Amino acid sequence: MSLRLPAAVIAALFLVLIQTAGPAFAHATLVRSDPKDGAALDSEPTTVSLTFNEDVSTPAQLQVTAPDGAPLASKAPTVDGTEVSQSIDTANLAGTYTIAYRVISADGHPITGELTYEVTSGKQVGGKQESDDESFAERHATHLAIGGAAVVVAVGLLIWPRIRRRA
Incomplete structure (x- = not known):
């Protein structure tokens, strides 16, 4: 009988902890967006x-960020209960737009996320498509310079021991 009482107390405490801890771990989750993610x-x-x-x-x-990386909102967002909304400027660009958000959940925890949507009308970012005439070296000059320097260093490290032995 002395073992049953501690076991009953532990079980009762466990049930109380489970029931009271549940809401504290619940964070807000995004249930809808306009425009929809991927639209x-x-x-x-x-x-x-x-x-x-x-x-x-x-x-x-x-x-909200335009395809060229420019931010489109100039005012703070409006919070009304479960909804957060933002008026945005138009960029007149076709491409992928990003919506990044950070809100504070009812339990005090920050919730962050990111959505995207496509706009099919408007100017293409950059104004022109990369031409086929443009050489690989022109597009990747910095990478080629770093790679070339790495090759020179590697060859030097391979040759250095042989030069030291001869001297």
Whole structure:
């Protein structure tokens, strides 16, 4: 009978810990975005919004980046319960746009993530496609210089012991 009491107390404490610890470990998760992750759009949106499974708090960060790397938001995002939205400028560029976010979950933990969407209309980034006439050396001059230097050093290290033995 003396062993049953400690076992019952331990079991009761275990059940209490499991039931009270559950919500503390639950973080907000993204349940919807507009535009959707991976979407292909005919035109650029003027607003992006993210919806989470629980309320998020400020400060929230939401950054939309154009295909050329330029940020498209000039104001802070709006947080309304489970939704974070951001008005964005248009870039008039075709390509992949990135939405990076950081919000604070109800339990105080930061939640971060990244989504992308494609815009099929607009100017291509860079203005021109790389021509076939452009040589490999022109496109990779720095890499070739570093590789050449590495070869010179390697040959020097191989030859150095032989030079020392002869001297």
